[in-house]
Each structure stands twice: as structure tokens, then as C-alpha cells.
Amino acid sequence: MDALENIKSRRSVNYFDPSQEISDEDIKKILELSALTPSSLNLQPWEIIAVKSSDKKKILRKCAMDQAKVEEASVVFIVIADINACERNIDSVLKSWVELGYMDVKTAVFYKTLPQKLYGEFSSQKRKIFAVKNASFFAMTLMYAARTLGYETHPMDGFDEDAVKKEFGISEEKTIPVLIAVGKLSPSAKLLPRAWRKSVKDFSKIV
Ligand SMILES: Cc1cc2nc3c(=O)[nH]c(=O)nc-3n(C[C@H](O)[C@H](O)[C@H](O)COP(=O)(O)O)c2cc1C
Structure with a gap:
């Protein structure tokens, strides 16, 4: 599917075919493509739990306002925004940039101070926004990646974030911006036409 077609035909699919399973290989392919998402300072503050087994999907459905698509989809990705990424990933980012010739060691030493300068201390609002912003970019890539492999998404x-954290062992300081259901459209489903969108002139200006 070409990129234009992918953007134009993506819909939030409410009715998945519950008989369709997804292989671990396809889940891996979707995540490998999603890992190419850009991120602030390349810090990649995301983690994913792919919920595929029926018993875990049942639990997740309970946490997600009993939305049937959680159980009917082949897999539901819990997208987690990780505020620890600044400390956890900065050395890997800088090592790769120095090795690949993006910068010299002296510049890398300066860059090491940037995450805290830009995204604040551990528990700050800025830090949370940083993590959620980047994890949301990841989520959008994941939806388009899944569609290139023949799946629909939602x-x-x-959902109750605290309940999802408790059931899936996600630590308190992390945020869950979104769940993404992925599967095949139910053969009996009929999609209504795409609903209202703001017109370009209503949400933008060229200056
Ligand atoms: C961050 C986000 C959260 C959403 N949450 C839900 C949800 O919990 N349940 C639901 O039925 N739809 C949810 N939607 C789907 C939107 O209602 C849908 O994207 C919108 O109506 C536009 O429809 P389309 O995606 O088919 O173009 C969500 C969409 C986004 C981007």
C-alpha cells in the first residue's frame, strides 16, 4: 500500500474479526517499523506491551470501558511513555552519534546535559509531556505500519490508566497515552463514511 493510500483509507475500525490471529512475527515486523519513529534527541521514550492472549485481552477489555474491540482485535498494543528514557538512553544515543560521525566527544559531553535542560527533572510536567509527545508519534507510526502489513487499527x-498499570505491571511514574487495537476487519462490518473534518483553512494559516 502506498503512503497516500495508507493515509486516505485509514479508519478507526470498531469491528474486528475475532477469529483472526496475528503471528508473533507480524507483531515484531510492526514494532520494527515503528521503532524508526523520530524522537526528541533520539531518546525513544516508549515501551510496548503487545496483548495477544485471550485471557489478557479479557483483562484489558475490563480496564477499557468494556470496549468489545479490545477482545475482538488480534492484538492490542499498550503504548507506554517512559520518563526514565532521558537517563536510560542518553549514553546509547551519544555513543552512536560519536561512532557514526554526527559529533565529536566534546560535543557529546555537552549534549549529555541537554535532556534535563530541555525536559526538566524526573517528576516534572515537562518530562511527562516529552515522553507522551514522543510515544504518540510512535503510536501513529505503529498504526500506519500495521496497515502496510494488511491490518486495520483503532x-x-x-481506559482506566491506573487499572491498566496495575494489571500489566507498569510502574507508577510512566504514562499510557493510548491503546492501539490491531486486527482484520470483520467481514460483516460496514464502515460508515468518514465523519466531519475541519477544513484546512479553519485550522491553519500560511504566514
Ligand atoms: C488518542 C485517540 C483516542 C481514541 N479513543 C477512542 C476510544 O477509546 N474509543 C473509540 O471508540 N474511539 C476512540 N478513538 C477514535 C476516534 O473516535 C476516531 O479516530 C475519530 O472519530 C475519527 O475517525 P477515523 O479514525 O475513522 O477517521 C480515539 C482516537 C484517538 C486518536
């Missing part, structure tokens, strides 16, 4: 923020 993003969801209708």
Missing part, C-alpha cells in the same frame, strides 16, 4: 484512550 486507537483508544477510553
Whole structure:
């Protein structure tokens, strides 16, 4: 599927075919493509739990306002924004940049101070925004990646974040911006036409 077609035909699919399974290989392919998402300072503050087994999907459905698509989709990705990424990943980022010739060691020493300068201390609002912003870019790539492999998708923020954290062992300081259901469209589903969109002139200006 070409990129234009992918953007134009993507819809939030409410009815997945519950008989369709997804292989671990396809999950891996989707995540490998999603890992190419750009991120602030290349810090990649995301983690994913791919919920595929029926018992875990049942649990997730309970945390997600009983939305049937959580159980009917082949897999639901819990997208996690990780505020620890600044400390955890900065050395790997800088090592790769120095090795690949993006910068010299002296510049890398300066760059090491940037995450805290830009994204604040561990528990700051800035840090949370940084992590959620980048994890959301990841989520969008994941939806388009899944579609290139023949799947449909549905993003969801209708869920109890604390309940999802508790059930899936996600630590308190992390945020879950979105769940993404992925699967095949149910053969009996009929998609309604795409709903209202703001016109370009209503949300933009060229200056
Ligand atoms: C971050 C986000 C959260 C959403 N949460 C839900 C949800 O919990 N349940 C639901 O039925 N739809 C949810 N949606 C789907 C939107 O309602 C849908 O994207 C919108 O109506 C436009 O439809 P389209 O995606 O088919 O173009 C969500 C979409 C986004 C981007």
C-alpha cells in the first residue's frame, strides 16, 4: 500500500474479526517499523506491551470501558511513555552519534546535559509531556505500519490508566497515552463514511 493510500483509507475500525490471529512475527515486523519513529534527541521514550492472549485481552477489555474491540482485535498494543528514557538512553544515543560521525566527544559531553535542560527533572510536567509527545508519534507510526502489513487499527484512550498499570505491571511514574487495537476487519462490518473534518483553512494559516 502506498503512503497516500495508507493515509486516505485509514479508519478507526470498531469491528474486528475475532477469529483472526496475528503471528508473533507480524507483531515484531510492526514494532520494527515503528521503532524508526523520530524522537526528541533520539531518546525513544516508549515501551510496548503487545496483548495477544485471550485471557489478557479479557483483562484489558475490563480496564477499557468494556470496549468489545479490545477482545475482538488480534492484538492490542499498550503504548507506554517512559520518563526514565532521558537517563536510560542518553549514553546509547551519544555513543552512536560519536561512532557514526554526527559529533565529536566534546560535543557529546555537552549534549549529555541537554535532556534535563530541555525536559526538566524526573517528576516534572515537562518530562511527562516529552515522553507522551514522543510515544504518540510512535503510536501513529505503529498504526500506519500495521496497515502496510494488511491490518486495520483503532486507537483508544477510553481506559482506566491506573487499572491498566496495575494489571500489566507498569510502574507508577510512566504514562499510557493510548491503546492501539490491531486486527482484520470483520467481514460483516460496514464502515460508515468518514465523519466531519475541519477544513484546512479553519485550522491553519500560511504566514
Ligand atoms: C488518542 C485517540 C483516542 C481514541 N479513543 C477512542 C476510544 O477509546 N474509543 C473509540 O471508540 N474511539 C476512540 N478513538 C477514535 C476516534 O473516535 C476516531 O479516530 C475519530 O472519530 C475519527 O475517525 P477515523 O479514525 O475513522 O477517521 C480515539 C482516537 C484517538 C486518536
